[in-house]
Amino acid sequence: MSTDNEKFGTLSRRGFMKASAATAAAVAAPTILTSTAHAYVNEPKGGTVTLGFNVPQTGAYADEGADELRAYKLAVKHLNGEGDGGMLNTMTNCVLKGNGVNGKKVAYVTGDTQTKSDAARASAKRMIEKDGAVMITGGSSSGVAIAVQGLCQEAGVIFMAGLTHSNDTTGKDRKKNGFRHFFNTEMSGAALAPILKKEFGTDRTAYHLTADYSWGWSQEGSIKKYTESMGWKTAAAVRTPLGAGDFSQYITPVLNSGADVLVLNHYGKDMVNSLTQAVQFGLRDKQVNGKDFQIVVPLFSRLMAQGAGENIKGIYGSTNWNWSLTDEGSKAFVKSFGAEYGFPPSQAAHTCYVQTLLYANACQMAGTFNPCGVIDALEGFKFDGMGNGPTEYRAADHQCFKDVLVVKGNENPSSQFDLLKIVEVTPRAQVEYAPDMADVAGELGACNPGA
Numbered sequence: 343m344s345t346d347n348e349k350f351g352t353l354s355r356r357g358f359m360k361a362s363a364a365t366a367a368a369v370a371a372p373t374i375l376t377s378t379a380h381a382y383v384n385e386p387k388g389g390t391v392t393l394g395f396n397v398p399q400t401g402a403y404a405d406e407g408a409d410e411l412r413a414y415k416l417a418v419k420h421l422n423g424e425g426d427g428g429m430l431n432t433m434t435n436c437v438l439k440g441n442g443v444n445g446k447k448v449a450y451v452t453g454d455t456q457t458k459s460d461a462a463r464a465s466a467k468r469m470i471e472k473d474g475a476v477m478i479t480g481g482s483s484s485g486v487a488i489a490v491q492g493l494c495q496e497a498g499v500i501f502m503a504g505l506t507h508s509n510d511t512t513g514k515d516r517k518k519n520g521f522r523h524f525f526n527t528e529m530s531g532a533a534l535a536p537i538l539k540k541e542f543g544t545d546r547t548a549y550h551l552t553a554d555y556s557w558g559w560s561q562e563g564s565i566k567k568y569t570e571s572m573g574w575k576t577a578a579a580v581r582t583p584l585g586a587g588d589f590s591q592y593i594t595p596v597l598n599s600g601a602d603v604l605v606l607n608h609y610g611k612d613m614v615n616s617l618t619q620a621v622q623f624g625l626r627d628k629q630v631n632g633k634d635f636q637i638v639v640p641l642f643s644r645l646m647a648q649g650a651g652e653n654i655k656g657i658y659g660s661t662n663w664n665w666s667l668t669d670e671g672s673k674a675f676v677k678s679f680g681a682e683y684g685f686p687p688s689q690a691a692h693t694c695y696v697q698t699l700l701y702a703n704a705c706q707m708a709g710t711f712n713p714c715g716v717i718d719a720l721e722g723f724k725f726d727g728m729g730n731g732p733t734e735y736r737a738a739d740h741q742c743f744k745d746v747l748v749v750k751g752n753e754n755p756s757s758q759f760d761l762l763k764i765v766e767v768t769p770r771a772q773v774e775y776a777p778d779m780a781d782v783a784g785e786l787g788a789c790n791p792g793a
Contacts, residue, residue, distance in 0.1 A: 382712040383498040383792025384474045390449040391442075391711060393418075393698070394475035396466050396490060397504065401457035402585040403482035403610040405645045406690040410480055410504055411452065413691035416682055417698035421448045428678040429699060432671040432727035436703055443702045444709065455481055457584065459489035466490045470497050476711045477502060479697050482610065482690060483584075484508030484557035491520040498792015500713050502697040505690050507609075507641055508560040512741035513782035518789050519713055521720055521740045523700065523733075524693050527557070528775055528782060530640050530660040531564035533746040533768035535572055537658060542603065542636055544573035549601035551592050551616060553608050554581035561607040561640050563781070577601040582608070582616075589616040593623050602630040604637045613639060614649035621653045642749055645688045647761035654751035654761060661747045663692040663729050664762055672729040686759050696728050700735075714789040732770075738777035740786065746773050 386392070395414040398407035420428045423440040430438055442448060451473040453465025462481060469475040470493075478494050479502040481487045487506035494501035495517040503511060503522040507530070512522050548569060552558040562579055570576060577599045582592050593616070596604055604625060608616045620626075620637060628635040639646075642659035665676050665686035675695065679687040687695070701716070704723070708715035721737035730744040749762040775782065 381791070381793045382714075384470065384476045384711075385793075386446055386474070386476065386711060389446055391444070391446045392469075392473055392475050393448060393450045393701075394453065394466060394469035394473065394478040394480075395450055395694075396453040396455055396462060396469065396478055396480040397694075398457045398482050398486075399452075399454040401455075402612050403457045403505075405649070406482040406505060406610055406643065406688070407455070407480075409645065409688045409691040410482065410694040412683055413679070413687060413695035414450065414480070414698060416679060417695045418448050418450055419682075420678070421699070421702050425682070426674075426678055429671050429675050429696070429728055432674050433699065433703070434726045435724065436699075436727075437706045438699070438703050443705050444711065448702070451475060453480075455483070455486050455490075457483045457486060459485050462486040462490050463493050466493055467497070470494075470499055475499065477701055479701070480504040480694060481506060483555070484511055484560070485555045487511050487522075488515045488556060491515065491517050495519045495787070495790055498713060498790045500701060500716055502701050504694050504697065506557070508557040509564070509782050510556050510560060512739045512784075514784040516739050516741075516784040516786055518717060518740075518786045521697075521700075521735060523697050523742045525660075525662050525744070525746055525773070526741070526782075527560040527564035527640070529746050529773040530561070531568035532773040532775075533660050533748050533766075534565070534638075534640060534658065535568035537748050537766060538569065538638065539572050541658065542633075545631075546573075546603050546633070546636075547575045547577050547601045547631065548603040548605050548638075549577045549596050549599050550579040550605045550607055551589070551596075552579060552581050553584055553612060555584060557609070558582075558607045562605075565605055565607070565638075565640055567781075574603075582612075584612065586612065587615060589619050590623070592616075593620050593625070596620075596625065597623065597628075600630070602633045602635055604635070606637065606639050608639075609641055609643075610646065611649065613646050617650050617653050617657075642762060643689050644686075644759065644761055645690070647751060648758070655753045657751045658765075659749055661689055661749050661762065663689045664747055664749065664764060665692075666760070666762075666764065667729060669727075669729060669731070671727040675729060692729060699728070700725075713791050717789050736777065738786075739782070739784070741777075743770050743774050745770050
């Protein structure tokens with residue numbers, strides 16, 4: 343392992359603590375709940391339970407997908423008692439013992455979403471119908487998440503969203519069988535706006551380039567909502583196709599638009615390409631309206647920062663989690679992931695690892711894999727020790743509420759991974775909203791156990 347990675351440690355392969363035979367027998371005996379006594383789809387009959395990991399293995403978000411898959415595999419190891427247990431050692435209200443879930447070892451199957459809704463639905467359908475998956479999780483696109491969440495609702499399995507930042511996932515498209523740990527664009531806007539006001543003032547004109555699908559529309563809307571309320575004007579908002587690669591035709595008009603801020607509502611490789619090309623066009627060296635031109639990336643990830651290199655320095659955005667956090671949960675996860683893979687995890691890895699543990703813990707709490715019992719266990723569930731401080735899965739919309747990180751590209755990184763500097767931890771109270779607020783209102787509907 344290189345010098346940059348030494349801090350992540352080399353862990354011994356000691357097994358996570360084993361339950362006694364009496365405890366294992368007690369865990370294996372299901373708790374009979376009124377809401378879970380009837381049959382459900384893909385009820386595991388043997389000694390294993392199968393989870394479906396549906397991630398972008400190809401396409402514009404493939405880097406995120408690769409890290410998601412690493413995290414899912416690590417979560418399975420910890421659930422089955424391999425490795426050091428990671429966040430099983432730090433999570434509060436945790437009933438998992440590192441000996442499987444409900445007396446069964448955890449198995450998994452994988453699929454490639456290709457960051458396309460149709461492909462994602464097809465792979466999820468295969469995992470449910472052919473592989474017997476009781477839960478589907480993953481994805482790095484809100485369009486994919488919304489499509490797969492709808493499929494899971496129809497099929498009668500739980501969907502634990504991966505990276506999905508659009509308000510719609512737990513807003514107008516929320517489903518009873520779906521849950522999201524990741525934050526959303528409403529929270530990004532609420533967290534970022536005060537920092538943008540402090541750093542750049544209230545007399546600004548923004549030009550938006552926006553990924554043309556659910557997440558991009560939602561991100562653009564939230565940033566406009568909060569920046570315009572503090573005095574910013576919007577010169578234009580231009581939609582760009584996912585995976586465009588070359589953004590020069592979209593960046594050229596910015597030069598003569600009168601805008602002094604470019605907001606890149608892009609993610610993954612699209613953000614890497616659009617930011618790199620904007621810098622190449624000299625935007626960061628310009629002065630417009632007597633002000634230094636600025637670029638804002640509302641949703642950041644360390645993987646994107648790594649791809650953009652020097653171009654990311656000094657640019658503000660928001661993120662769900664960062665490996666540099668010093669709470670016990672974050673340190674435990676960074677140590678486990680670093681020992682397994684030789685580098686720190688991204689926010690994509692963190693989200694997907696946490697979602698897997700939260701699902702497994704809910705199954706153990708309910709004493710069943712029946713979706714209705716799992717939903718009962720997750721709704722209103724409060725926990726800590728998983729890297730985001732005190733967190734709650736709000737029952738009204740299945741959205742997690744927690745603190746939000748505002749970051750900027752680190753201008754003096756200490757290593758190849760030290761790319762995002764945390765400038766503020768925005769408290770939950772500042773980003774929380776009513777579940778029936780106009781921009782996020784929706785109906786959960788009823789639990790579907792599928793049988």
